Amino acid sequence: MxxxxxxxxxxxxxxxxxxxxxxxxxxxxxxxxIEDWDSLSHITLLSxxxxxxxxxxxxxxxxxxxxxxxxxxxxEASVK
Amino acid sequence: xMWELEYPFDGKMIMRKRKSFRRKLLGQPNLMEKKIAIxxxxxxxxxxxxxELFLLNYGIKPIFFESEYAQYWQDAMxxxxxxxxxxxxxxxxxxxxxxxxxxxxxxxKAEEIDNLLERQYLHFEVMWKKLEEEYHxxxxxxxxxxxxxxxxxxxDASNPRGRTNFITRLNQKFYEYxxxxxxxxxxxxxxxxxxxxxxxxxxxxxxHMYKYSLCQDAIPMLAFNVANIIKSVFGxxxxxxxxxxxxTLWGGIVGDDGAENLELGQETSMGQVYTEFxxxxxxxxxxxxxxxxxxxxxxxxxxxxxxxxxxxxxxxDFIEIKANWEPKSMNLTQMAEELALLPESFVFVDDNPAERxxxxxxxxxxxxxxxxxxxxxxxxxxxxxxxxxxxFSKDDLKRNDMYRENVKRSALQNSFANYEDYLLSxxxxxxxxxxxxxxxxxxxxxxxxxxxxxxTTKHYTQDGxxxxxxSDKYITLYGKLEDCFGxxxxxxxxxxxxxxxxLNIILWLMSCxxxxxxxxxxxxxxxxxxxxxxxxxxxxxxxxxxxxxxxVKEFYKMQGFVKVSEDEEGNTVWQLDISQGxxxxxxxxxxxxxxxxx
Numbered sequence: 303m304x305x306x307x308x309x310x311x312x313x314x315x316x317x318x319x320x321x322x323x324x325x326x327x328x329x330x331x332x333x334x335x336i337e338d339w340d341s342l343s344h345i346t347l348l349s350x351x352x353x354x355x356x357x358x359x360x361x362x363x364x365x366x367x368x369x370x371x372x373x374x375x376x377x378e379a380s381v382k
Numbered sequence: 383x384m385w386e387l388e389y390p391f392d393g394k395m396i397m398r399k400r401k402s403f404r405r406k407l408l409g410q411p412n413l414m415e416k417k418i419a420i421x422x423x424x425x426x427x428x429x430x431x432x433x434e435l436f437l438l439n440y441g442i443k444p445i446f447f448e449s450e451y452a453q454y455w456q457d458a459m460x461x462x463x464x465x466x467x468x469x470x471x472x473x474x475x476x477x478x479x480x481x482x483x484x485x486x487x488x489x490x491k492a493e494e495i496d497n498l499l500e501r502q503y504l505h506f507e508v509m510w511k512k513l514e515e516e517y518h519x520x521x522x523x524x525x526x527x528x529x530x531x532x533x534x535x536x537x538d539a540s541n542p543r544g545r546t547n548f549i550t551r552l553n554q555k556f557y558e559y560x561x562x563x564x565x566x567x568x569x570x571x572x573x574x575x576x577x578x579x580x581x582x583x584x585x586x587x588x589x590h591m592y593k594y595s596l597c598q599d600a601i602p603m604l605a606f607n608v609a610n611i612i613k614s615v616f617g618x619x620x621x622x623x624x625x626x627x628x629x630t631l632w633g634g635i636v637g638d639d640g641a642e643n644l645e646l647g648q649e650t651s652m653g654q655v656y657t658e659f660x661x662x663x664x665x666x667x668x669x670x671x672x673x674x675x676x677x678x679x680x681x682x683x684x685x686x687x688x689x690x691x692x693x694x695x696x697x698x699d700f701i702e703i704k705a706n707w708e709p710k711s712m713n714l715t716q717m718a719e720e721l722a723l724l725p726e727s728f729v730f731v732d733d734n735p736a737e738r739x740x741x742x743x744x745x746x747x748x749x750x751x752x753x754x755x756x757x758x759x760x761x762x763x764x765x766x767x768x769x770x771x772x773x774f775s776k777d778d779l780k781r782n783d784m785y786r787e788n789v790k791r792s793a794l795q796n797s798f799a800n801y802e803d804y805l806l807s808x809x810x811x812x813x814x815x816x817x818x819x820x821x822x823x824x825x826x827x828x829x830x831x832x833x834x835x836x837x838t839t840k841h842y843t844q845d846g847x848x849x850x851x852x853s854d855k856y857i858t859l860y861g862k863l864e865d866c867f868g869x870x871x872x873x874x875x876x877x878x879x880x881x882x883x884x885l886n887i888i889l890w891l892m893s894c895x896x897x898x899x900x901x902x903x904x905x906x907x908x909x910x911x912x913x914x915x916x917x918x919x920x921x922x923x924x925x926x927x928x929x930x931x932x933x934v935k936e937f938y939k940m941q942g943f944v945k946v947s948e949d950e951e952g953n954t955v956w957q958l959d960i961s962q963g964x965x966x967x968x969x970x971x972x973x974x975x976x977x978x979x980x
Contacts, residue, residue, distance in 0.1 A: 321401030342427045345591075349598045350398040361587055 303381050308355075308374050315350050319343065329371030355381050383747060387439040389766035390752065393602035400431055407438035412929045414841070416616065419447040419470040419517075421454035423477035424595040432602050433474075436609035440618050451593065452481075458509045461516075471843065472615060473513055474522045474608055477506075478571065478595035479529055479549060486543045488533075495542050503555045510559065510566065518845035520565040520615050520772075522608060525553045527575040527596075530584035564823060565844060567611050567772055571596075571604065578603055610767035616841065617830030620749060620768040621723055621781075622672035623663065624714055626732035627679060627687055627705075630753065631695065632656050636687035637679055647692030652756065659759045660694035667699060670778030671769055672721070672785055675703040676713045676730075678737075701785045710737050711744035720792075721785060722894035724834070724930065729768050731759075773827050780871065787867040788895060805900060805970040808865040812901065812971045814908040817851035817858040824872045825860055828891060833930040836891040837923065837937060855880050857912050861905050863896055863971070870896055874905050878913075884920045885913055890937075903967035906941050908974075910964045919961035927952045941967070 309327070316325045320338050333339040339347070351373070352358055357380040367373055384407060386395065396403065416437075420426050430448050437444050447468045449457045454475055457465055482502055486495045506523070513521055529538075529545040538544035553572060560566055575583040578600050588594040596604060613619065628635045633645025633652045645652045667673050673695065677684050684705035688697045697703070701721065704713045710732070718725040726747025732738055738750045751762040791808065798804035817825060826844040833839060842850075850856045861874035873896045877889040887909075892902060913921060923938040925931075939945070943956035958964075 315398070318398045318402070321399075321405070345594075345598060346397055346400075346428065349394070353394045353398070361591060364591065 303378070305374060305378065308377050308381075311354055312351065312370075312374065312377070315347070315354050319347050319350055327370045329369065329374070331370040332368070351377065357381060384439055385742075387436055388749070388751075389606070390762075391602060391606070393599050396432060396435065396602045397428070397598065400435060403435050404431075404438070407435060408443075410438070410441070413438065413441055413443035414616065415443045415445060416471045416612070417447070417468050418444045418612070419449075419465055419468060419473045421449045421457055421473060421475045423452055423454050423475075423481035424589075425451060425593045426476055428594070428598070428601050429476060429605055429608075432605040433608055436602075436606050437612060440609060440613040442613060442616060442618070454481075455505070455509055458513050458516075466516075470517055470519055472520045472522065472612060473517065474569070474612075475509075475524065476595075477524050477526075479526045479545075480589065480595045482526065482549070482552070485545050485548055488543050490543060492542060495548070499548065499551055499555070502552055506556070507559060510563075514563075514565075519843055520567065522567045522569050522611050523556065524569045524571045525556050527571050527584065528580055530580060530586070564773075567615070569604075569608055569611060571607075574603055574607055575600075607767065610770040611772060614770040614772040615830075617827065619770060620671075620729050621727040622674060622701075622721065622729070623666070623763075624674050624676045624717060624728050624730050625663070626710075626734065626737070627675060627677040627684055629733045629756070630731060630759075631660060632687060632690070632693075633756065637683045641683075641686040641690050644687060644690055646690055653692070655756045655759075657692065657694055659756070662760045662764070664694055664699070666763075666769060667695075667782060669769065669771060670781040672723075672782060673700050674717060674721075675700050675705065676710050676717065676732075677703075677705045678707055678710070679705045681705045701782065701789065709740060709744075711740045714741060714745050714748065721788070722897060729763070729766075731763065773823055780869075783868060784870060784895060790867055791865075802970065808867070808899070808970075810863060810865045810899065810971040811975070812864075812904050812973045813862040814859055814905060814973055817847065817860055821860055821862075821872050822847055822851075825875050828872065828875050828893065829889065832891045832893055833928070834894050835897070835934055836931050837887070837925050837934055838889055839926060839928050839931060840889050842889075850877055857885060857909065857916070859905060859909060859912070861892075861901060861908075863899065863901055874901055876905055876909055878909065878921070880916070880918065883918060884922060885909075885918050887921060887923045890923070900968050900970050902937075902941070904971045904973050907966050907968050910960055913960065919959060921958040921960065922946075923956040923958070925954045925956070 313325065313327055316327055317323055320336060325336065333344070348359060348364060355377055357377065359376065363376055367376065384403065386403065420430055426448055430446055434444055445468070447465050447470065454477060484498060484502065486498060510521060510523070526549045528549060532538035532544070532546060534541050534544040538546040541547055556568060560568060583596050583600050585597045588597050625631060633656055634643060636644060646656050647653045648657065663673060675684070684703065685697065702717055704717060706713070714728060714730060715725055718728060725745045729749040729751065730738065730741045731751065731753060733753045741748055742750050749766065749768055751766055753759055753762050794807065795804050798807065822844050826842055826847050829840065829842040851858050857878040857880065859876040860872050862872045863870045874892040875889065876887065878885040878887045923943050925935060925938065927935065938956035941958070943958045946955045946957050948954045
C-alpha cells in the first residue's frame, strides 16, 4: 500500500474518531493540531487504525509515535 | 433506537464512531435522566463513554460521576464532595483482578489462605456497607475475571494456593453477599471474559499502556452488560416474546409439510436444535416472560404443529396465538393492545428477514433479534440481555397466570350486556392500605415500570419508597386486587405529600392489566377517607404529559377534580374540595373487608 492510499484511509479514521468531516492530516500533524486529540482519544485512534489496516502495533512502536508522519511510517512497515 | 447498538453489535465500529453515535442518540425525545457514579479500580474513561451510548439507546440519559484513576475505594470510604453532590441513582464499581492486592504463596497453609481470603473480601464488603449507608442506591459490582496466567498450570483451579482457585472463592463470597442485599448486583465479568476469550480480554498491553483492565475492543461488551443491568433496575426490560412458528420453533413449514413431518425432537440434528431452543424459551417463561405466537398460517395448521408430540412448548404455554395472513406488524400492535403492554415491551422472533424488516419499520421500539441460523437462535435471544433479571418478585413468577386469567376475563365480558354486571360478576376484592414492608420491592418496581397509567411518572428506588412510608408527611397507599379468576397482586400505588393542610398527589399509577375495573375509584375513595382522618379537605392532583401517559390526561376530571392551571407544555394542576362531602365512586369492588367472598 502506498503512502497516498494510506493517507486516504487514515483520514477517514481521523474523521470518524474526532467526528469532524473536514479534518485533513499531513506528516507534520500532531496532537496539538486537533482539538479533541488527547491521551484518551489517542487510545481509540490507535485501535481504530489497527482495525482499519488489519494490523497490531506493539508497545514499543506505539510509544515512539511523534506525529502523523511517524504513524504512517509504522503503518507502511506493518502492511506489506 | 439505533440498530448499530443492538446485539450483535460491531464493537470496533462503536468505539470508532462513538462521537457521531452520541450526537444522534442525544437527539431522541423523552429521555429518562439517571445519575450514575462509576467508581473505578482502573481506567474507566472509555467504559463511561460507551456505557452512555448503550444507556441512551435504552432511553436513559446518564449524568455521570467518574472517580479519578483507581480511586474507587477512597471515594467510597472517605467521601468525595462531587459524588455526594450528585446523589447517585446507581453506583457501578469497576474493579478487576488487578485490584486484588495479595494472593496465596505456594508455602501457605490452609488457614493462612482462609485469612487472606477474608481480608481481600472485607476490603470490598466494608465499602459496600459504607455506600449503602451513604447513598441508599443500587450498587453494581464486577466480580473477578480469571488470571491470564496459571502458575500451577491446570492445578491452579483446584489447588487452594492457585490464583484461579483464590479468585473463584473470592467470587463465591461476593455472591453470598448478594443473598441478603436486594439492591446489590454482580456484573459477571468472569463470564463475559471467558465468553469473549480471556486471552484477548486480559491482553497486558492495555494494562501497561493505559491501565485498562481489559482490552479496548471488549469494552463495548462490558458496557453493554452494565447497561443491561441498569435498564433492568429502572424497569426497562422486555416483557414478552412474539414467536414465529415455521423454521423458528420447528424445522419445516407445517402447511406444506404436514405436522407429522416437522423437524422436532431427538431423531435428527436439526430437530434437536429446535427442541433446545424451545427448552430455552420455556426457561424464560418460568421467569415470567410472556410467550406468544404470530405466524402466517391457517389457524388449524398452526394448532396441528403446536400439538406435535415432541413440542416442548404446549398450546397452553402461550398467552395469545395469532395465526393468520395479516401483516405481522399489525398482529404485533394488536397483541400489545390486547395484553395492555407497550409494543416496545416485545421481542419479535422470526427467521424471515422480510418479516423482521416490516416489524422494525412499523413497530418502533420492539426488539428484533437477527435469527439467521437455527443453531444460534439461543445466542441471538440470550446475549441481547432483553430479560436481564434484577428484581425478581413473586409477581414475575405468576405473570403468565395473570395474563392467562385476563384472557378468560375478556371471554366472560363478552357474555354480559351490561358492563357493571360484568364487573360485579368478577367478585373483586381489594386491599388498599399504607405501604407495607412485604410489598416494597413490588411497589418500587411498579414506579419504574408503569409508564402509561402514570400521572407524574416519578420513579422511585426501594429506599425512596421506604422513606415515604416511614414519614408522617406522606399518605401512601398500595392497592392489591383479587377476583374470581385469581390474584392480580399489587397493581396501584399512590403517594400524597401533606403540606399546609393540603394533600399534593405526587404519584398516582396503576398497572394496565387492571384497566377498566374501577380500581382507580376504589383507590380515590380510600385516599379521601385517609384525608378525612387527618382533617385534610383539599386534594391537589398533577398531570405531567409524556409520550406514553396520554390515557390519563383527563384522569382527574373523571375523578371530579377541577382544573386549576395548565402551562405551555400541557402540565395540568387539579383540585378537589372535600369539605362539603364526597360521594363514593366505587360500587363494584369490596375493599379491606376481613374475609373476602370466595
